[in-house]
Amino acid sequence: MNTDSRSLPRWIDIGLIPVINIALALIVSGLIITVIGEDPLVAVTVMVKGALGYQEGIGYTLYYATNFIFTGLAVAVAFHAGLFNIGGEGQAYMGGLGVGLVMLGFDAALPIALLLPLGLLASAIFGAAWAAVPAYLQAYRGSHIVITTIMFNFIAAALMVYLMVNVLIQPGQMSPQSREFSMSGHLPFMHEALAWIGIPFARSPLNVSIVWALLCCLGLGAYIWRTRWGYELRAVGHNERAAVYAGVNPRRVIVVTMCISGGLAGFVGLNEVMGVHHRLLLDFTAGYGFTGIAVSLMGRNHPIGVVLASLLFGVLYQGGAELAFEVPAITREMVVTIQGLVILFSGALAYMTAPWVERVYHAVKPRRAPAASEA
């Protein structure tokens, strides 16, 4: 992340090197599959078929991708301000709590038309609030945000267990789950929404929150690169002293950015609680917050990259489930492994290959006049 490769043309820097990194991650994954005695090519075929080969699979893939877009954007926006939000998991959890509370409170009284915006707002506010405390502590008291957001993940988990076990559990139930929301508290599934306009689609957990996820991409892209607030955010991330010179208050930017980040992560709760489970329950975040880190790194912290990386991870998750079913020797955790490798190669070792690529590039490229940068 620190070594720059300015001597390389842009297409190599933002196109080729990331692709090489992902390829390395996938090659190592293939080696692991070989080690456990399976054929990686068969695995890939099963995965792709399972993820994209039929409508239900596609539905699942996109449903997973929805979560990854939210958490990926959450990590990305924080990165642009020079912050590492490792607390997406807890923020997503809290976002779900927010949605759940609103639904449990108002699902009998209000129609979906009101519950939808309320749920949206609640997930954003709860997620943002959970990110705001570490943000405030970083900005005003210098507490390392990586550590505090990790701690907040655990605190969120403990809080949820307490609430689910002691407060929100459906009376007479053994498992810690709330009652199911009434129909007005359900987000329409995509197959339902498509049926209204006459397109048949197989049943899947995919719901309308994917539309919101894509809108968030557009909105965040515009915010970061096309508004003065995004300008200030990037200024703080790249060069805090210059930002101060420009009259920007970095502390405010840190808090605002983390609130946006937490709010985005909170939308996972919208997808899961209001879109799929229709009740509050434990562990619905299932590590999506951490996947967001991989997604953001792989997508180079850019909304389009995040969408592409989310789709890839959607394929991995859905295909991985299918794979575990078809090839019992390979489990879903293979996907977690791949995720770890992607973070390793696209993140921590992002520029490992740069010197080699550079050497090859300079050996191959036609002799031309030196770049304009030396003017």
Next chain:
Amino acid sequence: MSTGDDRLTNDRAAVPSSPPPAIELHGISKSFGPVQANQNVSMTIAAGDIHGIVGENGAGKSTLMSILYGFYEADQGEIRVAGQSVNIASPDKAIAAGIGMVHQHFMLVDTFTVLENVMMGAESGVLLSGSITAARSELKRLEAEYDLYVDPKAVIEDLPVGELQRVEILKALYRGAKVLILDEPTGVLTPQETEQLFRILKALKAQGGTVILITHKLREIMAITDTVTVMRHGKVVASKTTAETSEAELAELMVGRKIRAELQRTEVAAGAVALRVGHLTVRDAYQVPRVDDVSFEIRAHEIVGVAGVSGNGQSELLEALSGILPVDDGLFEIGGRRITPNAPCDPAQLRALHLAHVPEDRQRLGMVGEFSARESAILGYHNDPLYQAGFMFNQVAIKAKCADLMTQFDVRPPLPEALSANLSGGNQQKLILARELNRAPDVLLVGQPTRGVDIGAIEFIHRQLIELRDRGCAILLVSVELEEIMALSDRILVMFEGRIVAELPAADADERSLGLLMANAAPVETAH
């Protein structure tokens, strides 16, 4: 080469038993990417000499010494220590060869004691207890030998700068250095501390040690060195015996034939007070005043230059007046607004009061390297309604503005989409100046406007500043280049240790008198 070498050869001829030179460098070359930092550099430093290396910023002095100390490896060339060819691939090799270095930025561990710093890397065994005993007695010996005392139990972060430097020297001596390199050692020292340093260096010489002193201060060269090498643009331009040269000659060698057209200045009567500073005090994190009870005024149509050795509070003055640092005491007034500790004003609000600021450190303060030139061209003005279209930026307007600024100030390449960091230093500076001057500010703060800028651009920048003044702007100019201060200013303030120690009309100033004032060596004259 020249005189220096000849003298040594003569010495050798006259006294056959004389030792070989302490250090010989032959044909050292080093480049960083496209930048050739050292080009075929050769020099000979006799044992027991204090040898000065002078040159402007960027002349390649520090790189050369870093090579000698094994911090960088030379691309080409040979190093001989006491007649033996050595390969110095890392600092431990340099230390083994008897070379010690005192870096410009001290290489000390703040949380450690003096003793721990001194012995680190030169411990006598695996356990510390033995090393501590050994280091303690060795420090006593060095203290006696060189009159060089620092409390071994003191913790580094509690010590003043002058003592830190002594710790660095002790570190080198503790490692048995016979050749001591000092990189710009006096930049941060008071005159008293400088004097003390020179006493130490003389003691070293008396004990048979060799000293290499890197500096750009000619007075120091004349005061203490035996021989001197002048570097320019990565090359050695001359080697002299100090006694046979003069400050004037060295200065000319240092800068080369830098002929500068006289600036056309029209005399304009100063106007109303645009910036008034009263008893301004700014403290650092340790509550040490960096700007200490400073008062002055600047009027419209006036350039006031602040002269001083860098690190005497000029940077803090600029940052306080531009709203980056808070005012701890006193006040300043601009555009009818009074800024005090209780009524602070941030940089954005000050810009709204028609203050513009060209910062000293353009890369770290004046622009964001990762931004496109278009984005850096609106830094600080990005909230201007001119650049907004609803919630979004008006990209067309921003791009047009950037293109306009680039044309006006001849920024090359004139591409608004170019990465700011990829512009050369001079073009970065022109872009920042264009941005800050564009608003026709009432007050302009400008620090080191031509640092690292090529000669053509320097003249251009100077003309722009004069023109702005002629149009009625009040300009506060901070520069370490006395020539620049004298060429541009109507009035000159001299800063020393955070205070303004003299104020004089530019017409009365010459380099010598300013130099004395900057070193606070002359009685403070108040000229008016």
Next chain:
Amino acid sequence: MEDAFVFAVLTANATVRVATPLILCAMAGLFSERSGIIDIGLEGKMLGAAFIAASVAAVTGSVWLALAAGVALAVCLALLHGFACITHNGNHVVSGVAINILVSGLTVVLGIAWFQRGGQTPGVGPEARFMPLELPLASALADVPLLGTLYSGFLSGHNLLVYTAFFAVFATWWVIYRTRFGLRLRAVGENPHAVDTAGISVAWLRYRAVMICGLLTGIAGTYLAIAQNAGFVRDMSAGQGYIALAAMIFGKWRPVPALGACLMFGLLDAVAIRLQGVVVPGLGEVPVQLIQALPYILTVVLLAGFIGKAVAPKAIGVPYVKEA
């Protein structure tokens, strides 16, 4: 009175059992972070070591081979972290997160592939575990009131790795503060430039630090798998690596205070189970989850500067790049 004493001894024993992996990981983190390398990956290294140790123990039946394998894997992971952070100037946090996620996936993948037990390893018998050691005369002294009970009931009867953990604290303290390596280690975390100009290799120093970190996390993982438990269960580290990180910060990057924090967090955990359902007068029932979350909450409060000030080594997380 006697009952209270027995209760105290039982609680103390439980505390020590819970605290042992925390102590080992906290010391591990201390070596790494004192050298300037942030280590979020304690959790992953410990989990990986637990898996390998359990696997080797199950297959070979040898505790020592299991321990060696656990340590070897953790050291390899530590070297990977070093390769990313030291050699390639990668982001320390990203690298640590990558290792944690990689290990949490890989242990299950390999576990299922090797043992077909849903990610668990086969149970390990006593012969392939670190079993409680009886200190000399423990049973003879058991009946002596107080001191005897203390000796036989608390000091005696732990397994070797528990004693190792406490010894590790002393060893860490000694190495950090009393040896040449420790001096340089502390220096490189504060100002690597000073170390470099003193003629010491920054990279090699840091590599050694992360290797020691790997060694200690390897022991911790082995403890989890074949001392505290009798086999590997998926995600069995359950966040203890993060608690250890918190304890190390709580101890302000110093060995003895970090030990104190580990014991405190261990005590909270031991007490949490006993307090389940207990009604505290005036407060009502104390939620177990609150006690379980206390280590995290306390760490945040500490980091916020409300209890003293936790100052990290100055150069932590900053890649070392030579500058002119």
